Amino acid sequence: MAYDYDKSIRPGKLPHIWCPGCGHGIVMKGLIRAMDTCGLDRKNTAIVSGIGCASRLPGYLDACTLHTAHGRAAAFATGVKMAKPEMTVICCGGDGDGTAIGGNHFIHACRRNIDMTYVIMNNFIYGMTGGQFSPCTPTGAKASTTPYGNPDPVFDISKLAIGAGATFVARTTAAHPREIDKLITMGIKHKGMAIIEVLDDCPTTYGRRNKFRSVVDMMKHLKANAVPAVAASKLTAEQLQGKFLTGILFQEERPEYCAQYAEVIKKAQA
Amino acid sequence: MAKKVALLQGNQACAAGAMYAGCTFFAGYPITPSTEVAEELSISLPTIGGKFIQMEDEIAAMAAVIGASLTGAKSITATSGPGVSLKQELIGYACIAEVPCVIINVMRGGPSTGMPTGPGQSDVMQAMWGTHGDHAAIALVPSSVQEIFTETVRAFNLAEKYRMPVQVLFDEIVGHMRERIVFPEPGELEIINRAAPTDPPETYKPYDATKGQVPPLASFGSGYKFHVTGLNKAADGFPTTKAEYVDAEERRQVNKVNDHAAAIESNEEYLTEDAEVLVWAYGSTARSARYAVNELRKEGIKAGLFRPITLWPFPAKRTAELAKQCKAIVVSEMNLGQMIHEVERAAKGNCTVVGEFRVDGEPINPGQIAAKVKEVM
Ligand SMILES: Cc1ncc(C[n+]2csc(CCOP(=O)(O)OP(=O)(O)O)c2C)c(N)n1
Numbered sequence: 221m222a223y224d225y226d227k228s229i230r231p232g233k234l235p236h237i238w239c240p241g242c243g244h245g246i247v248m249k250g251l252i253r254a255m256d257t258c259g260l261d262r263k264n265t266a267i268v269s270g271i272g273c274a275s276r277l278p279g280y281l282d283a284c285t286l287h288t289a290h291g292r293a294a295a296f297a298t299g300v301k302m303a304k305p306e307m308t309v310i311c312c313g314g315d316g317d318g319t320a321i322g323g324n325h326f327i328h329a330c331r332r333n334i335d336m337t338y339v340i341m342n343n344f345i346y347g348m349t350g351g352q353f354s355p356c357t358p359t360g361a362k363a364s365t366t367p368y369g370n371p372d373p374v375f376d377i378s379k380l381a382i383g384a385g386a387t388f389v390a391r392t393t394a395a396h397p398r399e400i401d402k403l404i405t406m407g408i409k410h411k412g413m414a415i416i417e418v419l420d421d422c423p424t425t426y427g428r429r430n431k432f433r434s435v436v437d438m439m440k441h442l443k444a445n446a447v448p449a450v451a452a453s454k455l456t457a458e459q460l461q462g463k464f465l466t467g468i469l470f471q472e473e474r475p476e477y478c479a480q481y482a483e484v485i486k487k488a489q490a
Numbered sequence: 491m492a493k494k495v496a497l498l499q500g501n502q503a504c505a506a507g508a509m510y511a512g513c514t515f516f517a518g519y520p521i522t523p524s525t526e527v528a529e530e531l532s533i534s535l536p537t538i539g540g541k542f543i544q545m546e547d548e549i550a551a552m553a554a555v556i557g558a559s560l561t562g563a564k565s566i567t568a569t570s571g572p573g574v575s576l577k578q579e580l581i582g583y584a585c586i587a588e589v590p591c592v593i594i595n596v597m598r599g600g601p602s603t604g605m606p607t608g609p610g611q612s613d614v615m616q617a618m619w620g621t622h623g624d625h626a627a628i629a630l631v632p633s634s635v636q637e638i639f640t641e642t643v644r645a646f647n648l649a650e651k652y653r654m655p656v657q658v659l660f661d662e663i664v665g666h667m668r669e670r671i672v673f674p675e676p677g678e679l680e681i682i683n684r685a686a687p688t689d690p691p692e693t694y695k696p697y698d699a700t701k702g703q704v705p706p707l708a709s710f711g712s713g714y715k716f717h718v719t720g721l722n723k724a725a726d727g728f729p730t731t732k733a734e735y736v737d738a739e740e741r742r743q744v745n746k747v748n749d750h751a752a753a754i755e756s757n758e759e760y761l762t763e764d765a766e767v768l769v770w771a772y773g774s775t776a777r778s779a780r781y782a783v784n785e786l787r788k789e790g791i792k793a794g795l796f797r798p799i800t801l802w803p804f805p806a807k808r809t810a811e812l813a814k815q816c817k818a819i820v821v822s823e824m825n826l827g828q829m830i831h832e833v834e835r836a837a838k839g840n841c842t843v844v845g846e847f848r849v850d851g852e853p854i855n856p857g858q859i860a861a862k863v864k865e866v867m
């Protein structure tokens with residue numbers, strides 16, 4: 221039976237703005253399935269984003285949606301969650317939005333371990349503005365502002381999140397749609413900061429400059445280089461060269477921020 | 491029963507005013523000379539179940555305040571010049587998305603780090619024009635500890651009533667000064683709460699101008715699902731580039747303040763009735779100006795004081811009337827001449843307008859204001 225996405229989409233808001241072959245739509249479908257699996261009440265769910273192609277996602281979903289300013293999703297979301305902890309808070313946005321201009325908010329939201337799920341769509345590029353390099357663009361790759369190849373080193377978003385203190389960190393790709401909703405579901409159920417990094421594709425501004433002749437080529441690349449984290453220990457460093465680990469990368473239990481602040485309130489009122 | 495009195499610092503009075511107004515959320519980042527506002531609220535907010543959060547920077551603080559306000563919480567942040575500069579993009583966001591919030595700016599000198607512990611009044615134009623794009627602004631400039639309390643309460647009221655950010659600016663002198671304050675009883679000062687939507691969730695539109703110049707804002711988590719964005723938008727809150735929507739929305743958002751400027755305006759006039767020369771000053775400078783006016787009167791000079799408490803929208807009408815009545819206006823401010831441009835604009839050449847400025851970190855003293863008045867008379 222075909223999955224009913226329509227009940228989660230705001231009437232009249234499609235078609236979306238994304239290019240044919242853009243991975244963001246696959247992530248949106250995964251998020252919808254995850255929200256359904258978790259049985260979220262959309263009236264009590266805030267979906268918060270920054271600016272960029274990926275950040276347009278919330279507008280399509282029937283929930284409390286907040287499309288903020290470039291890079292600021294985690295900070296707005298922190299205000300929503302602190303003020304109304306009973307709401308489920310989901311952030312989404314691109315790699316540029318989350319790790320360049322929004323990098324500071326990203327790491328501090330991880331550090332606080334505030335209960336939200338941040339779905340970060342890493343397409344290795346600034347899509348919306350026409351393909352300038354992001355902190356996640358591979359070194360050597362072509363972007364509109366790296367005509368001679370990218371001299372910059374790359375951020376590993378998941379490692380960044382783990383280092384900063386997120387308590388659930390997972391990675392998958394747009395070529396693994398079932399894993400997207402599985403991991404987002406786990407993220408939503410996790411009490412604390414959950415980062416779900418989804419490697420996806422921007423055929424329009426990244427693929428065409430970097431010898432991916434079609435969307436299928438990009439998907440094949442994502443599929444071929446994804447190594448489940450559980451299998452990685454059996455592989456040599458050489459075999460792992462150029463690969464990315466997928467699945468749950470880190471998980472721990474640590475006091476959640478709003479719960480910690482509830483203790484502050486108790487002390488203040490004692 | 492006798493009213494509660496206390497000797498309070500301006501910044502503490504600000505925090506007390508916020509609590510009186512029903513504030514339940516603070517987000518900020520420490521900066522001199524505003525930090526005591528945060529410190530006070532970190533103590534008092536949790537006692538009523540409110541929330542205090544120290545964010546990673548002022549941008550984050552502004553973002554958190556807007557996010558919290560969207561859940562219905564009366565929200566505030568406090569900072570100083572460098573922090574306000576950082577907040578500007580999101581102050582514009584609060585303008586276009588029409589999210590009530592209060593921004594306290596305890597002013598020091600500048601630009602940049604300037605003189606962190608010295609007073610200044612150099613953010614007064616920034617309060618109006620600091621964020622990009624056309625927008626309305628409300629900025630209040632109290633000049634005593636008591637007035638910081640009442641103006642903070644009024645800032646919340648105006649923010650909720652007009653659904654927008656409201657700034658309260660006071661210079662370091664007023665912020666750090668200690669004065670006796672009489673606490674208003676609960677119910678003594680008017681408290682305005684956010685208007686609830688009249689439409690049910692199914693038909694609610696967050697920017698529906700047919701509901702009035704200030705359409706009601708629903709809260710996240712109250713049964714209403716709606717979209718908020720910083721893009722130009724139609725009545726339903728979704729992005730649009732249609733010229734007629736964009737134009738109508740931009741104008742509505744500016745007019746909702748300008749059409750009610752008289753109601754938002756608040757000034758104090760001292761000996762202006764027969765004044766031949768006027769001192770136009772606000773904040774701590776107005777305290778020196780009042781002293782100067784008294785001294786000048788003793789010498790037989792008919793001086794008066796005009797002290798705006800609402801700085802934006804600018805008190806153009808009354809300033810223009812006084813310009814017709816007086817021979818000269820002396821605008822005194824702790825900057826190199828900012829509000830003087832607005833005063834000149836309102837005076838329309840009907841009288842001489844001169845400035846008495848100071849940016850060396852010292853307060854403007856009555857003697858220098860009096861000397862300037864004598865110079866122009
Ligand atoms: C303050 C600010 N700086 C720059 C921009 C321009 N801008 C808009 S989207 C974007 C990059 C988006 O890239 P990413 O977050 O990776 O998302 P994508 O579009 O690739 O999905 C930039 C630089 C902006 N909107 N605001």
Ligand code: SF4
Pocket residue numbers: 237238239241242243244273274343347348421422423424425
């Ligand atoms: S430009 Fe790239 S990221 Fe943006 S919609 Fe097109 S394919 Fe997607």
